[in-house]
Amino acid sequence: MQLEMQPKPFWHPLWAGIALGIVLLLTFLITGHGLGATGFTTRVTAWLASGMPAFMGEQSYLGPIAEEGIFSAWITWQVIGVALGAVFSAWLARRIRFQIDGQKTLGTPRRLITAFAGGLLAGLGARIAAGCTSGMGLSGAATLSLAGFTFLITFFAAGLVVSRLVRGVR
Amino acid sequence: MSPIEILSGLALGFAFGFVLENAGFGSPYKLTSQFRLADWSVFKVMFTAIVLTSVGLMLSEWFGLVSLEGLFVPPALLGAAAIGGILIGAGFAVGGYCPGTSVVGLMSGRLDASVFLIGLIAGTLIFAGAYEQLEALTSLGGVAVGDTLPAALGVSSLWVNVVMVIAAVAVFIGGSALERRFGGPVTAIEAVTGDSRPVKSSA
Numbered sequence: 001m002q003l004e005m006q007p008k009p010f011w012h013p014l015w016a017g018i019a020l021g022i023v024l025l026l027t028f029l030i031t032g033h034g035l036g037a038t039g040f041t042t043r044v045t046a047w048l049a050s051g052m053p054a055f056m057g058e059q060s061y062l063g064p065i066a067e068e069g070i071f072s073a074w075i076t077w078q079v080i081g082v083a084l085g086a087v088f089s090a091w092l093a094r095r096i097r098f099q100i101d102g103q104k105t106l107g108t109p110r111r112l113i114t115a116f117a118g119g120l121l122a123g124l125g126a127r128i129a130a131g132c133t134s135g136m137g138l139s140g141a142a143t144l145s146l147a148g149f150t151f152l153i154t155f156f157a158a159g160l161v162v163s164r165l166v167r168g169v170r
Numbered sequence: 171m172s173p174i175e176i177l178s179g180l181a182l183g184f185a186f187g188f189v190l191e192n193a194g195f196g197s198p199y200k201l202t203s204q205f206r207l208a209d210w211s212v213f214k215v216m217f218t219a220i221v222l223t224s225v226g227l228m229l230s231e232w233f234g235l236v237s238l239e240g241l242f243v244p245p246a247l248l249g250a251a252a253i254g255g256i257l258i259g260a261g262f263a264v265g266g267y268c269p270g271t272s273v274v275g276l277m278s279g280r281l282d283a284s285v286f287l288i289g290l291i292a293g294t295l296i297f298a299g300a301y302e303q304l305e306a307l308t309s310l311g312g313v314a315v316g317d318t319l320p321a322a323l324g325v326s327s328l329w330v331n332v333v334m335v336i337a338a339v340a341v342f343i344g345g346s347a348l349e350r351r352f353g354g355p356v357t358a359i360e361a362v363t364g365d366s367r368p369v370k371s372s373a
Contacts, residue, residue: 007358013211016193017218023185025226033242037270045294061301074179081183089191090278098279118265119286122258123293128307129254133268140244142223144318147244147251154255162263163205169198169266
């Protein structure tokens with residue numbers, strides 16, 4: 001009985017990688033570009049900031065993005081798709097569990113602080129590089145771009161160093 | 171946005187999210203175990219996908235299905251890419267997610283992922299607020315040797331792809347060896363329940 005309720009195992013990384021490669025290749029063939037994520041969160045940020053004049057000047061970063069709107073961008077629909085695909089997969093495999101992951105090892109306040117701080121660093125970095133792990137690392141390297149490989153090398157190096165300095169989720 | 175474009179975004183995104191969740195990439199424990207070298211799934215999956223796409227695009231061009239000039243290739247602003255890589259890598263180690271996987275984490279019930287997403291928006295706001303000072307970073311370190319590795323080296327993408335395939339095989343072999351040494355990949359049960367996270371002996 002208990003086995004019935006257990007989460008199903010993850011896919012073998014080789015099969016997951018092949019599946020991801022097929023999705024990424026199809027994305028390039030259909031749209032001419034790769035997959036991403038922060039294009040969407042940047043548009044959400046611009047929408048949230050659209051009531052704050054300080055962020056909306058003519059020379060501002062978010063002003064022109066706010067004018068384009070959220071739903072006029074392909075990336076918005078792609079991220080909505082990611083959310084739907086993820087919840088469907090997690091539901092199928094009994095891997096949905098409401099929790100603050102990392103709470104057991106870090107405690108709730110500390111886990112919420114690390115989650116916020118990690119997001120903040122990633123948000124800043126993604127705007128400087130004009131892409132995140134999906135858009136710059138995965139999609140960028142798949143076109144054999146120098147920027148994509150540079151991103152992946154520095155991403156891994158920083159992760160190795162910082163994970164030894166700061167206690168993360170484990 | 172035409173209905174076809176909306177549909178392609180939804181469908182390709184759905185497949186992307188479906189695969190990421192099945193790979194275990196909604197779990198911050200599994201994701202950050204890559205940096206502890208105990209779980210090589212992140213690099214195995216990414217490397218396989220990169221090589222498959224790169225080879226697929228090369229073959230598609232040979233058969234005239236696609237023109238590589240028509241594809242988006244990020245410009246070779248290597249300083250900007252390096253700063254972004256450092257910040258996102260650090261954010262991954264601290265926060266447990268990258269931007270895309272935080273969406274997957276949230277959709278599998280992880281409330282900490284929603285806090286990561288709020289941080290992501292805060293980081294974007296900080297960038298926008300300091301745009302005058304930070305704008306120069308976004309175009310830092312441009313190189314003129316070309317945007318791609320084959321262009322920079324002056325070789326056909328075939329040779330770069332051959333090296334990439336060999337590197338991918340090495341990631342699988344070396345990664346699996348390190349997984350055995352450092353206590354193996356994180357299983358779905360460990361990732362979901364948060365229980366049974368013993369420090370496995372290397373024996």
